[in-house]
Every structure is written in structure tokens, then in C-alpha cells.
Amino acid sequence: MKNTKINILLLLVAFIPYFIFAQKTVKLKNETDSISYAFAVSLATQIKKDGVDNINLKVFNKAFKHALNEKPLTIDANQADKILEKNKIKKSNMTAQKNLEEGKTFLEENGKKEGIVTLESGLQYAIIQQGMGGVPTLESQVKTHYRGTLIDGKVFDSSYDRGKPITFPVTGVIKGWTEALLLMKEGAKWTLFIPADLAYGTRGAGGVIPPNATLIFDIELISIEK
Structure with missing residues (x-):
């Protein structure tokens, strides 16, 4: 399951440039195109939900190609899963701290109201x-x-x-x-x-x-x- 998660994440690199740089609507000529586009949208949405908002596309592309062609990986699937989990926890902690501070400020100001x-x-x-x-x-x-x-x-x-x-x-x-x-x-x-x-x-x-x-x-x- 973990390996599958990482491989799916790497697969997204094939579609990311379209989300970043494309100015025109992608033409979907057949069912394969539609499935490919839908798959990319789903994966991109999931990545955003996981708190990944800063991706180096050059590194991402290399990792994708290496994994796709079964070449030696700088970070294997198990290590990658740990890195992603660590990043998710970090993002969650940052969000929690931000919410705590905003909530405190809100309540302080709200308490002054009639x-x-x-x-x-x-x-x-x-x-x-x-x-x-x-x-x-x-x-x-x-x-x-x-x-x-x-x-x-x-x-x-x-x-x-x-x-x-x-x-x-x-x-x-x-x-x-x-x-x-x-x-x-x-x-x-x-x-x-x-x-x-x-x-x-x-x-x-x-x-x-x-x-x-x-x-x-x-x-x-x-x-x-x-």
C-alpha cells in the first residue's frame, strides 16, 4: 500500500506542468485522455490535501522517470513514505499553531463586545x-x-x-x-x-x-x- 502511494505520487509529475503552465483548455480526444486528465486532477487534489504545496518540478520529473524505468532511486518508497508523513505532521502542527493564535485573538476581541x-x-x-x-x-x-x-x-x-x-x-x-x-x-x-x-x-x-x-x-x- 505504501509503495503504491508513492508510485502514484510520482506518476503525477507527468501532469503537473499542465496545471502550472497551461493557459488553454486541454483537449480530450478520447476516453484515455479523459481518464488521464481525471486521474491527474484527483491526484493533484489529494496532494494539496496532504499539505504538499512546494514541489521542485525538476527533481520531481527525475524521480518519476527513475521510478517508471525501474532505475536506482535516491530515496526508496519506504523512505519516501516517511518523508511525506513527516511533512504532513509538520504542516498539521503549523496549522494547529496558527489556528490557536487566531482563535485566541478572536476571543480576546469578541469578549470586549457588548x-x-x-x-x-x-x-x-x-x-x-x-x-x-x-x-x-x-x-x-x-x-x-x-x-x-x-x-x-x-x-x-x-x-x-x-x-x-x-x-x-x-x-x-x-x-x-x-x-x-x-x-x-x-x-x-x-x-x-x-x-x-x-x-x-x-x-x-x-x-x-x-x-x-x-x-x-x-x-x-x-x-x-x-
Whole structure:
């Protein structure tokens, strides 16, 4: 599997110049052309996802030709896999640190705004609508509607968009949610501003929440189910 991954990566070199230098649309004359183009797009997209954004095309071309012609490699497939994994971790750590700093700055500025409450844990909230019902406990199941966004406004999840609220145990969600739910009354609508350590931390989530991301949730506590 590792060797296959590296060989596929090397194969991409045949297509990269088209992405970098081509000014005209590539003409696809037959099925082979279409498959080749689609394969190149898929591989290029995957490389970007893996955090590889700086490629020396001369070195890349040589490695591709050597691998294709089964000539001795300066770096074998196993070594190459380790290098790529190391680069991926490095990029992830850099992203995590950047997100942590941006989140800290965001929360510091947000906390100065009128109507924002900052708790000792670092959780911030704004009350959009007061609730009139009961308050959940750690043993409660609650029904909620919510919309989650990153600090740049990108929506990563929304029960509103799905048109269906979700029911879950108060202790079955991220720490920031649990802390807020224990303060809310049925019928309340709050906006939560959750620091990374009360959300998904360094691991992120589902490929849509990056590491150390500060999250914003519009949350509506519809009812306490039990």
C-alpha cells in the first residue's frame, strides 16, 4: 500500500506542468485522455490535501522517470513514505499553531463586545433569546437545533439545514456545549464561542474542523427530553 502511494505520487509529475503552465483548455480526444486528465486532477487534489504545496518540478520529473524505468532511486518508497508523513505532521502542527493564535485573538476581541459573557473556562456566549423552561442536568437528554461555523464564517454542520433537530445526552457532546447547556433554560437561544480546548482540540474533527479551531455555535434548546 505504501509503495503504491508513492508510485502514484510520482506518476503525477507527468501532469503537473499542465496545471502550472497551461493557459488553454486541454483537449480530450478520447476516453484515455479523459481518464488521464481525471486521474491527474484527483491526484493533484489529494496532494494539496496532504499539505504538499512546494514541489521542485525538476527533481520531481527525475524521480518519476527513475521510478517508471525501474532505475536506482535516491530515496526508496519506504523512505519516501516517511518523508511525506513527516511533512504532513509538520504542516498539521503549523496549522494547529496558527489556528490557536487566531482563535485566541478572536476571543480576546469578541469578549470586549457588548452582551458577550466570558466564563472562567474561556467559554463565551451571547443570549439571543431567554428561555422560560427547565434547566438540564448532567443526566438529561436534550433536543436542540444548532448551526456550527468556524471563525471565518464557514458552516461545518447545521441541523437547521437538515430540517431536523437532534437529541443527545448533555454529557455526550464537546465540553463547551455541556457547560453551556447546564446554564440554559428550555426555549433559550444562545450563540456560543468555544475555544479549541473546549471543542475538538488538536485533533480536529471529520476533516471539516481543523486542529485547534475555535468554534461558533448558534444553539436553540428546544426541550429537555428526560
